[in-house]
Amino acid sequence: MRVLSIGYILREAWRGLTRARISSFAAIGIIAFMLVLLGIVGYIFNLVNCTFAGVSNQLEIIVYLNDNLKAEERKSLKDNITSIEGVKEVVYIPKNEAWKRFKETFKGNKLVLEIIGENPLPDSFEIKLIDRNYINYVSEALRDMPGIKDIDVPLDIANRLNSLIKWVEIGGTLVILVFIGVSLFIISNVIRLSFVSRIRELEIMQLVGATGIFIRGPFILEGVLCGFFGGIIGAMVFNALVYLFNRYILSSFPLFSTATNFNPFTSSLGLVLFGMMVGGIGSAIFLERHLKR
Amino acid sequence: MIEFRNVIKYYGNGVLALEDVSFKVEKGEFVFIVGPTGMGKTTLLKLIYREELPTKGKVIVGGVDITRLRSYQVALLRRRLGIVFQDFRLLPNRTVYENVAFAMEVLGYSKKEIRNRVGRVLDIVGLLHKSNCYPNELSGGEQQRTSIARALVNNPPILIADEPTGNLDIATSWEIMEFLKRINSRGTTIVMATHNKEIVNAMRQRVIGLYNGRIVRDEYNGSYE
Numbered sequence: 403m404r405v406l407s408i409g410y411i412l413r414e415a416w417r418g419l420t421r422a423r424i425s426s427f428a429a430i431g432i433i434a435f436m437l438v439l440l441g442i443v444g445y446i447f448n449l450v451n452c453t454f455a456g457v458s459n460q461l462e463i464i465v466y467l468n469d470n471l472k473a474e475e476r477k478s479l480k481d482n483i484t485s486i487e488g489v490k491e492v493v494y495i496p497k498n499e500a501w502k503r504f505k506e507t508f509k510g511n512k513l514v515l516e517i518i519g520e521n522p523l524p525d526s527f528e529i530k531l532i533d534r535n536y537i538n539y540v541s542e543a544l545r546d547m548p549g550i551k552d553i554d555v556p557l558d559i560a561n562r563l564n565s566l567i568k569w570v571e572i573g574g575t576l577v578i579l580v581f582i583g584v585s586l587f588i589i590s591n592v593i594r595l596s597f598v599s600r601i602r603e604l605e606i607m608q609l610v611g612a613t614g615i616f617i618r619g620p621f622i623l624e625g626v627l628c629g630f631f632g633g634i635i636g637a638m639v640f641n642a643l644v645y646l647f648n649r650y651i652l653s654s655f656p657l658f659s660t661a662t663n664f665n666p667f668t669s670s671l672g673l674v675l676f677g678m679m680v681g682g683i684g685s686a687i688f689l690e691r692h693l694k695r
Numbered sequence: 696m697i698e699f700r701n702v703i704k705y706y707g708n709g710v711l712a713l714e715d716v717s718f719k720v721e722k723g724e725f726v727f728i729v730g731p732t733g734m735g736k737t738t739l740l741k742l743i744y745r746e747e748l749p750t751k752g753k754v755i756v757g758g759v760d761i762t763r764l765r766s767y768q769v770a771l772l773r774r775r776l777g778i779v780f781q782d783f784r785l786l787p788n789r790t791v792y793e794n795v796a797f798a799m800e801v802l803g804y805s806k807k808e809i810r811n812r813v814g815r816v817l818d819i820v821g822l823l824h825k826s827n828c829y830p831n832e833l834s835g836g837e838q839q840r841t842s843i844a845r846a847l848v849n850n851p852p853i854l855i856a857d858e859p860t861g862n863l864d865i866a867t868s869w870e871i872m873e874f875l876k877r878i879n880s881r882g883t884t885i886v887m888a889t890h891n892k893e894i895v896n897a898m899r900q901r902v903i904g905l906y907n908g909r910i911v912r913d914e915y916n917g918s919y920e
């Protein structure tokens with residue numbers, strides 16, 4: 403193909419886009435709409451995932467200390483624990499503090515407090531981890547350390563969270579894949595509306611000896627352009643929705659407001675690129691299905 | 696240049712349009728395909744430029760069996776043919792000029808060359824003054840002449856013309872025929888389907904007669920009947 407063809411393809415694509423104005427608008431609108439939905443699905447998926455990940459990274463191992471541990475023994479134990487790989491922070495909770503917290507927790511339940519009576523709680527360390535995957539390793543390392551009476555590892559919760567996160571990931575990916583398939587189907591059908599009247603035109607071009615790129619190029623580029631404009635509109639609407647959601651809804655659910663890694667720039671870029679891809683592929687699918695030979 | 700070997704063509708609806716058709720056209724020949732309406736003339740031409748495929752038999756153009764071409768090879772075949780369609784097949788959203796220029800754009804000619812040649816060929820068919828009209832602003836004869844101009848603009852070695860004078864008055868028909876005679880004498884092979892008795896009789900060229908999808912005569916120096 404000569405250089406001329408690129409200019410030709412651009413010119414023809416633009417001509418097609420502006421000529422069939424109503425159907426182009428329809429295609430752009432539908433693409434924008436699908437992209438907003440896709441963005442929302444992705445956003446919710448990300449939010450849930452981050453929340454779970456955040457919760458699970460807050461899991462702590464609690465180590466109960468022998469009753470008659472001296473201050474320097476405690477100090478060296480703390481240093482040893484801190485030096486274990488994967489430990490982020492070790493906090494000393496004296497028994498009085500623990501008892502205060504316990505009473506706070508069971509404030510409404512006089513009976514429990516009466517039965518227990520005296521403070522039965524030992525001194526303890528709360529061990530925060532870099533992330534939840536270290537939980538087994540760290541608890542293993544703690545096992546043989548001197549001065550420790552008991553270890554409380556939230557393994558059960560950790561495992562359950564782990565599998566929950568895995569399922570959310572699988573489910574989310576599946577939903578998004580299905581969604582992509584459906585949007586490809588819908589978009590290729592919307593593009594059909596705008597292209598079907600021109601199929602005859604394409605056939606005439608073929609009869610005059612136009613080849614694949616010459617015929618398909620402008621149409622595919624037209625689809626890409628529809629996707630581009632749809633993507634820009636969709637990204638703007640999506641970001642506006644996210645802004646409103648964060649501002650008015652998310653703020654009243656403190657559980658969720660733990661840092662999500664949502665980035666408006668990359669997600670907008672992703673939507674626009676995805677729109678262009680879907681527009682191009684939609685056109686190509688249409689041409690493959692409807693163009694003779 | 697063009698050869699049909701025992702070609703049978705059934706359409707999807709069961710119509711038998713061509714039945715055991717065999718003939719050979721040499722380079723530089725001028726051949727009329729004649730016969731009453733519905734006898735298979737257009738079908739025969741469509742097989743040459745591969746708008747239709749034969750149900751059975753072979754169609755050979757330029758030494759190549761065109762029943763087994765890939766799509767880009769079909770495009771290459773059509774670029775070597777000039778085709779005047781019975782129903783014109785003009786692009787509705789392009790002007791006369793753009794329609795003719797399109798056939799050259801496909802081949803990648805430069806803008807300047809396109810301008811020169813399109814102007815010349817539109818002059819030959821007498822449509823220079825309608826360059827900027829769209830097909831729906833043209834009479835039948837003008838559309839036909841646009842279609843002729845498009846077929847000729849690339850100086851194709853083979854010209855396939857399906858009733859190219861069907862919508863023209865006698866004077867214009869003769870102008871077009873004079874022109875076809877001229878490019879034929881310069882070596883262009885021409886296959887032309889027609890109902891026009893006067894033209895066939897006056898030209899004294901090879902005539903292939905079709906009746907009910909069969910070749911009923913094939914005469915050099917022939918006449919319409």
Ligand SMILES: Nc1ncnc2c1ncn2[C@@H]1O[C@H](COP(=O)(O)OP(=O)(O)OP(=O)(O)O)[C@@H](O)[C@H]1O
Pocket residue numbers: 706707708710711712730731732733734735736737738739781
């Ligand atoms: N696309 C098609 N599908 C089904 N049948 C067709 C098709 N095209 C043509 N036919 C049939 O094939 C037969 C031959 O048609 P064709 O167009 O070749 O005739 P023709 O000789 O060109 O006629 P005319 O002189 O009127 O142009 C006719 O009976 C016609 O009805």
Ligand SMILES: [Mg+2]
Pocket residue numbers: 736737738781857
């Ligand atoms: Mg016909």
